Amino acid sequence: GAGVSQTPSNKVTEKGKYVELRCDPISGHTALYWYRQSLGQGPEFLIYFQGTGAADDSGLPNDRFFAVRPEGSVSTLKIQRTERGDSAVYLCASSPQGATEAFFGQGTRLTVV
Amino acid sequence: AQSVTQLDSQVPVFEEAPVELRCNYSSSVSVYLFWYVQYPNQGLQLLLKYLSGSTLVESINGFEAEFNKSQTSFHLRKPSVHISDTAEYFCAVSEGRGTASKLTFGTGTRLQVTL
Numbered sequence: 343g344a345g346v347s348q349t350p351s352n353k354v355t356e357k358g359k360y361v362e363l364r365c366d367p368i369s370g371h372t373a374l375y376w377y378r379q380s381l382g383q384g385p386e387f388l389i390y391f392q393g394t395g396a397a398d399d400s401g402l403p404n405d406r407f408f409a410v411r412p413e414g415s416v417s418t419l420k421i422q423r424t425e426r427g428d429s430a431v432y433l434c435a436s437s438p439q440g441a442t443e444a445f446f447g448q449g450t451r452l453t454v455v
Numbered sequence: 456a457q458s459v460t461q462l463d464s465q466v467p468v469f470e471e472a473p474v475e476l477r478c479n480y481s482s483s484v485s486v487y488l489f490w491y492v493q494y495p496n497q498g499l500q501l502l503l504k505y506l507s508g509s510t511l512v513e514s515i516n517g518f519e520a521e522f523n524k525s526q527t528s529f530h531l532r533k534p535s536v537h538i539s540d541t542a543e544y545f546c547a548v549s550e551g552r553g554t555a556s557k558l559t560f561g562t563g564t565r566l567q568v569t570l
Contacts, residue, residue, distance in 0.1 A: 346498075373555055384459075384545050384560030385499070398557060433499065437555040442487055442506055444555050448498035 344368070346447035348434050354453045355424055363419040363450045367436030374417050375444055376409055377433040385433055391417060424454045457482040457548050461561035468568055470538055476531040476564045478520075478546030485551040488529040489558065490520055493543040502544070505529065506551065516540075541568045 347366040355361050367374050373392055377385035387401040391411045399409075406424075411417040421428055431451050435444035460479045468474045480486065490502040503514040510522040520531045529546060543565050547558040 375557060377558075377560075382562070384461075384547075384562045385558070387557045387559070390557050401557070435499075441555050442549075443489065443501050443504060444558065445501075446491075446499040 346434055346436055346445055348432075348447040348450050350450060351448065352451045352453075354455060357424060357426060357454055359424055361421050361424055361452065363421075363432050363452070365417045365419070365434030365436075365447060367415065367417070367434070368438075368445055369415075370438060371436035371445075372414070372439045373437045373441075373444070374411060375435040375437075376417070376419050377435065379431045379433055379449070381430075388419070388432075421452075424452075426454045428452060429454045457486065457550075457559045459546050459548050459559055459561035461546055461564050463564045464562065465565045465567065468536055468566065470568055470570055471535045473534050474532065474536050474540075474566065476544050476546075476566065478529045478531065478561060480527050480529065480546070480548045482527075482548060482550075486548045487551045488520075488522060489547040489549070490514075490518070490529070490531050491545045491547060491560075493545065493563075495542070499545065502531075536566070536568050538568050538570070540566060542566060 349364045376388040379385045390398040394414045406422045409419045431449040433449045435446045437444040488505040491499045492502045505522045513519045545563045546561040549556045
């Protein structure tokens with residue numbers, strides 16, 4: 343079956359603009375995670391959804407970052423007033439109920455110029 | 456809080472040679488341990504995981520890792536590497552509470568295999 347799909351694969355935006363990054367998890371997966379991977383670093387946790395609700399948003403760096411998952415499937419990561427330091431690869435992962443591992447998408451590379 | 460340390464940022468090795476990629480973690484609770492691999496221009500893929508039971512776990516492509524609780528380590532080994540093993544390898548830890556939870560990753564080790 344299809345894996346985790348993230349769109350767009352690449353996004354270039356100007357400083358100060360608003361962006362939305364989309365994640366389509368594997369069908370039926372109840373848990374969804376967002377991570378951010380800066381150049382030369384490992385992925386860093388941002389937020390975790392169980393169903394429609396954010397179970398843990400402790401990794402969001404500030405209030406410019408927000409994520410939703412209104413129907414418990416697709417999720418959107420929203421970044422307001424983008425800054426050059428937001429440039430990174432944003433990764434989405436999902437896992438089914440009761441699983442101990444997560445399945446990752448290929449990521450969205452965000453470049454803020 | 457949990458943390459993962461991968462001391463080697465790059466490991467160059469000749470084909471058919473053995474390799475060890477080091478991973479140490481710290482945590483105040485029981486953990487699950489993972490190795491993920493990222494091939495060039497691809498997403499993260501699970502290579503192997505330790506949940507409980509036997510401390511030696513293996514992947515389908517010849518890698519193995521051993522959980523050492525006293526040394527808080529989960530080093531990845533392969534007795535004979537192939538060119539196709541060239542990739543970035545990430546060690547990760549999560550709380551060991553029966554279901555998937557957020558992962559804490561190390562900074563990664565780039566394995567470069569040459570002829």
